[in-house]
Amino acid sequence: MAPDGRDDGADARVVVVGAGISGLATAYFLRERLETGAKVLVLEGESRTGGKVRTASVAGHPVDTGPDAFLSRAPELRRLVDSLGLADLVVEPQSTGTFIWSRGRLRRLPPGTAFGLPERLWPLLRSGLLGPTAVARAGLDLLLPPTPLPEDPSVADVVRPRFGAGVYDRLVAPLLGGVHAGDPARLSATSTVPEIAAMARSGRSLYLTLRRRRRSAPPAPGRPSAPLVSLRGGLGALTGRLTEELGPGTVLTGTTARTIERDAAGCYTVRTDHGTVTARQVVLATPAYVAADLVADLAPRAAGLLREIEYVDVANITLAFRRDQVPALPPGTGFLVPPAEHELVVGCSWLSQKWPQPADDQVLVKAMVGRSGDTRWLAMDDAELVDGVRDALRRMLGIRAEPVASLVQRWPGAMPQYVVGHAARLSALDAALAAAPGLLVTGAAYRGVGLAGCVAQADATATSLLAAQGAHA
Numbered sequence: 001m002a003p004d005g006r007d008d009g010a011d012a013r014v015v016v017v018g019a020g021i022s023g024l025a026t027a028y029f030l031r032e033r034l035e036t037g038a039k040v041l042v043l044e045g046e047s048r049t050g051g052k053v054r055t056a057s058v059a060g061h062p063v064d065t066g067p068d069a070f071l072s073r074a075p076e077l078r079r080l081v082d083s084l085g086l087a088d089l090v091v092e093p094q095s096t097g098t099f100i101w102s103r104g105r106l107r108r109l110p111p112g113t114a115f116g117l118p119e120r121l122w123p124l125l126r127s128g129l130l131g132p133t134a135v136a137r138a139g140l141d142l143l144l145p146p147t148p149l150p151e152d153p154s155v156a157d158v159v160r161p162r163f164g165a166g167v168y169d170r171l172v173a174p175l176l177g178g179v180h181a182g183d184p185a186r187l188s189a190t191s192t193v194p195e196i197a198a199m200a201r202s203g204r205s206l207y208l209t210l211r212r213r214r215r216s217a218p219p220a221p222g223r224p225s226a227p228l229v230s231l232r233g234g235l236g237a238l239t240g241r242l243t244e245e246l247g248p249g250t251v252l253t254g255t256t257a258r259t260i261e262r263d264a265a266g267c268y269t270v271r272t273d274h275g276t277v278t279a280r281q282v283v284l285a286t287p288a289y290v291a292a293d294l295v296a297d298l299a300p301r302a303a304g305l306l307r308e309i310e311y312v313d314v315a316n317i318t319l320a321f322r323r324d325q326v327p328a329l330p331p332g333t334g335f336l337v338p339p340a341e342h343e344l345v346v347g348c349s350w351l352s353q354k355w356p357q358p359a360d361d362q363v364l365v366k367a368m369v370g371r372s373g374d375t376r377w378l379a380m381d382d383a384e385l386v387d388g389v390r391d392a393l394r395r396m397l398g399i400r401a402e403p404v405a406s407l408v409q410r411w412p413g414a415m416p417q418y419v420v421g422h423a424a425r426l427s428a429l430d431a432a433l434a435a436a437p438g439l440l441v442t443g444a445a446y447r448g449v450g451l452a453g454c455v456a457q458a459d460a461t462a463t464s465l466l467a468a469q470g471a472h473a
């Protein structure tokens with residue numbers, strides 16, 4: 001690799017490994033704040049950038065096969081979207097409402113349900129999601145004494161004693177399965193859903209705390225009203241624009257980092273298949289298990305902690321149907337399936353109903369498979385996955401038609417799990433990385449799995465790098 005634009009004797013001031021949203025945003029924020037001429041390099045193993053952000057085409061429609069929405073009120077991500085000139089592309093869902101496949105039927109999640117926790121009991125009873133006994137048990141939350149919680153409670157530790165097994169199995173578990181592909185009995189409430197953990201600590205009754213929270217946080221005027229938004233044409237525009245802004249001299253695709261060494265002067269050498277690149281600072285914006293291999297010699301204790309971060313394999317299957325061949329879908333954006341139903345499908349988005357798209361004679365649905373403890377899909381080939389999803393759609397939505405197009409997207413090792421002990425592991429990791437000054441990790445494995453969390457961490461990572469540069473200037 002020909003070193004150009006030497007920076008203090010090194011090829012670059014900072015080398016970022018991984019050009020997913022985390023690596024690209026870290027490099028972008030650095031470039032915004034560094035003096036002109038300071039070189040940042042991003043090494044990406046694949047031939048494309050974006051990582052899990054991927055917009056494909058199904059029957060001529062853009063389909064996000066990784067993330068398809070982001071939190072509209074996340075400040076760092078909104079600032080990034082604005083600064084990339086993408087604000088005009090922001091779109092809100094066309095319809096609202098989620099269904100749960102429960103006890104043989106699709107049942108609407110009652111309005112005012114936050115993270116699967118009910119804010120009102122009467123609509124919960126009317127939804128038929130739970131039987132009357134389970135709803136009455138949920139109401140006991142109002143009467144029960146405070147629940148003693150361990151230092152880092154799981155989501156189950158917080159929810160089950162207050163609302164009972166019904167709410168936990170039929171509401172919370174499918175919602176967390178849809179977002180994190182995780183098992184709420186293992187996920188840390190504080191690290192995964194900090195809002196639930198904070199509510200559990202701030203009052204005796206979760207139900208009353210939820211209602212107070214809603215009353216004290218009315219929607220802010222002038223902002224998108226939907227909590228989750230997307231970009232017209234797909235979220236690939238976000239990582240695509242970041243890549244363009246950084247430029248081909250900065251982002252090197254097809255360049256897998258293989259090893260990292262540090263010399264006596266504290267300069268890092270990253271070895272790739274095409275040569276080596278040197279820098280004073282290195283950011284690993286890869287999955288944690290890749291970062292573990294890269295730091296194994298430099299910081300073995302950090303490598304061990306990185307390897308402890310668990311991942312779940314997921315996939316999604318998008319099917320396009322002729323509109324005149326499928327029954328009308330219920331008004332809403334899709335459905336989720338509780339693990340207790342033992343279905344292959346974890347959830348399904350009704351894409352053509354969820355996001356604006358040109359008037360068209362096709363219906364697009366995207367089904368998710370795979371979650372913690374359910375790896376059945378790994379043994380299935382693409383045709384079997386399509387058949388499995390069609391079987392579910394036949395029973396759940398009455399769709400019997402042949403799809404006109406299909407796309408299977410496999411994401412092995414894709415969903416990091418913030419299991420109980422995650423925060424303590426991160427503190428230990430920070431301490432262990434002190435063995436390699438100037439080497440940082442950032443991304444979905446650490447302090448926020450979603451795009452908003454990744455961009456917020458990228459912002460903080462850029463700030464830390466600059467602070468360290470200032471300290472050593």
Ligand SMILES: Cc1cc2nc3c(=O)[nH]c(=O)nc-3n(C[C@H](O)[C@H](O)[C@H](O)COP(=O)(O)OP(=O)(O)OC[C@H]3O[C@@H](n4cnc5c(N)ncnc54)[C@H](O)[C@@H]3O)c2cc1C
Nearest residue numbers: 018020021022045051052066067068069257443444450451
């Ligand atoms: C199916 C699915 C749906 C999701 N839905 C949503 C959603 O709707 N909303 C939301 O906010 N979030 C969602 N997420 C989460 C979100 O997409 C991810 O957490 C986020 O995109 C991760 O970004 P990242 O940059 O940290 O990691 P990645 O996207 O994994 O990027 C890491 C990059 O590092 C590269 N790399 C790995 N090893 C090396 C190496 N040795 N050398 C060089 N490069 C290397 C990889 O090729 C990759 O490009 C979803 C995730 C999945 C899988």
